[in-house]
Amino acid sequence: MRFNVMYDNGEKILTGIHPSEGNYCPNNLHLPEGITQIGEGAFANRPEIQYVFIPNSVKNINYAAFHDCTGLLGITIPDSVEGIDEEAFWGCTRLEKINWGKNLKFIGRCAFTKCKSLKGAMIMPQNLVTIGARVFSGTGVTAVTLGTKVENISPAAFRGRSGESKIKEIVISPKNPNYYVNNNWIVTKKTKILIGAAGDKANKIPTDIKGIGIDACAGLPIKKVEFNKVKIIGGGAFENCDQLITIRISKNVEEIRGEAFADCKNLEAIEIEEKSKLKEIGMSAFKGCRKLIPPKFDEKKVKIGPYAFALCGEEKHRDILGEIIARWMALTDEEKESIILERFKEKESIILERFK
Numbered sequence: 001m002r003f004n005v006m007y008d009n010g011e012k013i014l015t016g017i018h019p020s021e022g023n024y025c026p027n028n029l030h031l032p033e034g035i036t037q038i039g040e041g042a043f044a045n046r047p048e049i050q051y052v053f054i055p056n057s058v059k060n061i062n063y064a065a066f067h068d069c070t071g072l073l074g075i076t077i078p079d080s081v082e083g084i085d086e087e088a089f090w091g092c093t094r095l096e097k098i099n100w101g102k103n104l105k106f107i108g109r110c111a112f113t114k115c116k117s118l119k120g121a122m123i124m125p126q127n128l129v130t131i132g133a134r135v136f137s138g139t140g141v142t143a144v145t146l147g148t149k150v151e152n153i154s155p156a157a158f159r160g161r162s163g164e165s166k167i168k169e170i171v172i173s174p175k176n177p178n179y180y181v182n183n184n185w186i187v188t189k190k191t192k193i194l195i196g197a198a199g200d201k202a203n204k205i206p207t208d209i210k211g212i213g214i215d216a217c218a219g220l221p222i223k224k225v226e227f228n229k230v231k232i233i234g235g236g237a238f239e240n241c242d243q244l245i246t247i248r249i250s251k252n253v254e255e256i257r258g259e260a261f262a263d264c265k266n267l268e269a270i271e272i273e274e275k276s277k278l279k280e281i282g283m284s285a286f287k288g289c290r291k292l293i294p295p296k297f298d299e300k301k302v303k304i305g306p307y308a309f310a311l312c313g314e315e316k317h318r319d320i321l322g323e324i325i326a327r328w329m330a331l332t333d334e335e336k337e338s339i340i341l342e343r344f345k346e347k348e349s350i351i352l353e354r355f356k
Helices: 313-317 320-329 333-354
Strands: 003-008 011-017 028-030 051-053 074-076 097-099 119-123 140-146 169-172 179-182 185-188 193-197 224-226 246-249 269-272
Touching (some): 169 179
Parallel strands (some): 224 246
Antiparallel strands (some): 003 011, 185 193
């Protein structure tokens, strides 16, 4: 079997099967010894592959390397592999078994998304440091165990889209210095910041936390929010929480960052405790909460960012889209270009606000 290999800065990257082989690809694919990386999309859309034999020289499996290999049944990750990049095994619908290498440190976003034959509990390698978003979305994985060295967990690591995640339990080693689990919510040990949840159905936030991280609860079926010790609500923390109806902001909350509650379309009320310490509401923090009538704030004490309450309250009764289209069509090309540039700068500001 002949393969294409590319050399780059000392790396020996396998990029696929040599053209001389035509469309032929064996069921049992033995990759050549000495390669250090499996290249981007190297074997994507090869349904004939059932098993891959990866040599113990490979350090990284790159983006979409085995994307949509729908016949793949099992994979053994050798101990030499340190990283599995984004979407590496996306859509391998018959994949049932993964033997993890002990030195794996990084798993990228959606690495095993839609591998629907993966089921049950998944014990991750002890040296894993980083795990990206929606790694097991669209699979049958119901529980994940993490070791002592994990230090970077995406807020959506164990969630999916529209109920695609079946994960109900997260276990983190009690010896992990960075995180602990509280009722299937992941919390940082030192700062008590809520990072994310197990699965798509978490709805009761722990009471002992001091902050809500970026995107931590976005899209979850939360109906009511009460904060006791929380000081900062991160950017996008509750964005698109469609079932959220009321928020109670305790006196300890000092900052609500950009897009924190954006597009919570059923949010109706914000209750603020007396002697509130709230100092700032970020850009677009409540944008698109159509049922919310914005509360009144003392703007000498509370800094309210641009568009913090855009499209809220009475605007829900107007045909906003039709009005926007009519106004846009009436503009000259120069005016349209100017607006596009202005909106780009605004969005850039929102992103900076959200991730500061």
